[in-house]
Amino acid sequence: MARSILPSIFLFLIVALISPSVAEIRTLQFTEDTRPVILFETFGFDHHGTVDIKLTDVSISSPVPNAPAVDPSLFGFFLISDESLIQAAYDSQQNPDPNSYPDCILMSPYVQILFNFIELSPPAPGGALNHSFTVSHPDEYSLYFANCAPNAAAVSMSVLTEMYNAREDGTRDYLSVGQSPVPSLYTFFTITYVVFLAVWIYLTLFQNRLSAHQIHHLMAGLLLTKALYLVFAAEDQHYIRKTGTPHGWDVPFYVFQFLKGVLFFTVIILIGTGWSLLKPFLQEREKKVLMVVIPLQIVANIASVVIGETGPFIKDWVTWNQVFLLIDFICCCAVLFPIIWSIRSLRETSKTDGKAAKNLMKLTLFRQFYIVVIGYLYFTRIVVYALKTIASYKYRWVSVAAEETVGLVFYMVMFYMFRPVEKNQYFVIDDQEEEAAELALREEEFEL
Template sequence: MASPRTVPLLYLLILVLASLAAAEIRFTEIRSDDRPIIPFDEFGFTHTGRLELNLSHITLSPAFPDSELGKVGFFLCTRDSWLHVLQQLEDEEISCVLQSDLVKHVFSFDKLQGDKSSINTVYSQNDADQYTLVFANCLQKPQPLKVSMDVRSAMYNLDGKSGTRDYLSAGRTILPRVYFLFFLIYFALAGLWIYVLYKKRLTVFKIHFFMLAVVVLKGLNLLCEAEDKSYIKRTGSAHGWDVLFYMFSFLKGIMLFTLIVLIGTGWSFLKPYLQDKEKKVLMIVIPLQVVANIAQVVIDETGPFAQDWVTWKQVFLLVDVVCCCAVLFPIVWSIKNLREAARTDGKAAVNLMKLTLFRQYYIVVICYIYFTRVVVYALETITSYKYLWTSVVAAELATLAFYAFTGYKFRPEAHNPYFVIDDEEEEAAAEALKLEDEFEL
């Protein structure tokens, strides 16, 4: 076994990353795996929690004495308890995590009977908390024990009145209603936008129909996610709704980033074309969004037990950061172009209005990206497992506010380039442009 001073750090990293996985009925194939720790799913149990664990086609290589197989098995552990277990390993009080009295022992391989190739067990978890299901293999000397097995794990809570199973974690059980509520809001928002487009049909540009498509896709994405979570809540499986969810999530993600780029360039309402550098941004963002969505599917459908799960997680985070940075450049280019135009075309008031609008949009895009990528993650990390739904609500409210701001600021309006501007207003705008500092990132 690796040094107790290096392995605990790896254990901690894996367990923290595992907390990002969602629990449901999970089928996992482990093949010739000698990892000392394999995290599965995290789940928030109530006082009526249950864990069903079914193992089949178990093969162990090389052979170890049955008395040693007590160091191989499954356990449940909270994040706080895990920190104490790490300390026990560091202090060499124990040599295997299964020896700690701080973990909940589910099953160890010394209890295998008969042909030793399968086991079915049900574990009652009556201590309400958030636990991670982990497989430990402490047989690493003289050579690592390689384990192959098919694992079916199901974690759920029993309803106190009806006794029905709830396969959603205690902090996520109300998510189907939350997603459906936001679907209704976006449905109403789409109806309102259609009314605005009809009323202002003489001043509607192509970008406004694109904005409508983004809102509709967002609503459909929320509807599919509500149904996805609802089926998982009742049955432990998505029954195909996850396919629709991933499809609409993929389209929504691509179109949202494309919309930000198009608005940033002023396409259709300021100019009817895209410059080469702006096209290059789209050519970068769209393929990266494809990669990001593939990574998201792999992350959600495999879980942290997969050996390349951490790699896919890093790919997703990297691609997401690159996309978020790339969409800011067209907005900055538009701001600089407006400043240059203000000095040459003699329309200081009009350009000052546009410049202010694009600066506001730039700041709002940065705030939206920061909130949904950093603040929401921090909220999910520090919030009690019972209230994990609050991070979802926060993210959806931020997204709704961003959509509403974008629609309001770039709504169809009559823009007459020859309207009469008071001389005093023009002079004041010109002076304001002169006094402003150069806009920088």
């Protein structure tokens, strides 16, 4: 049994690191559940950590008719740290003899047993338990339920879980140790984006109004949705830290998360195509990219809601995570195609229209934009994930800070490159550079 349970636990833990984990007060209902292991939550405890668990209406049923009563000691809740989990998985692989490793994960020396069903009062069916457990050693632990019964015995129960740290004043902090600075981080970046938006509005509506295009107004909308998303993210995290519940902030949070995602990819695609800067319309293939990305963002937002509002305790949670990652990967690839098409189009145009200097500057700008987009996507999808997995549980907020900082830098670079100015690189080119530009384009064509 241990050999089948440990890989499942390891998969749960890896996927849990991809999604932001927050400890809320959760009331869950399980009906005829036969899973050998269920992950409830991953939480970073300090020296004053506590786990509260309340079980009611516990019942156990066997799929085998007239089967003897199942041993209640084979069902229970336990905590395990990341380090102990890795060590347990390693030992199970290094010991091929099944007798050298316990048949039930509850018997493993690496787990911290909270209780098993022997302690239910009254015994199942109809059993209940209400207990509080103190975490003596600060670390990041995952709370699991294990079902080691043979023949896939099914468990039904209502579970209320609370995981929190105690502050110096005795109040509860429902955010993990590594997540505690996150509300302050979101507040700081909210203020930064509000200032950014104010500067952008001044540039587009006042200083360079005649040079502003439709894309610049859409970019202002992107900044607005980003700022509002951070506002509700900060509020959501703040109330979770105080009370364990988001107090209804989830609805606007997910709304602006969806709008931010759609506008983000739309702006990159439209800038990449040169819409309203180089041309007033989109080609058919560019419209198709938008028609693919926007519905995918709708599905991604649905997956995000499911992931955020439920948890690894539902059966399809890992699948929803995989759907979200797949859609995000597709969207990241899709936004690169319009930029590549624009670069190719500029190369072809430079051979026929006799405006070498202007085309060279456009080509250089789009190449720089392509590199900036690639760098941003690489950092936020790979480096940030690496920070989440390798950083100590006390410093999980570093990945949030890094992601938001790089995002802000990307916005600033993109907005600067395509800002509205009277002497924009698209429209005003020094004619004296024409010969040098023609020579550069010829040399590039020769190298290709």
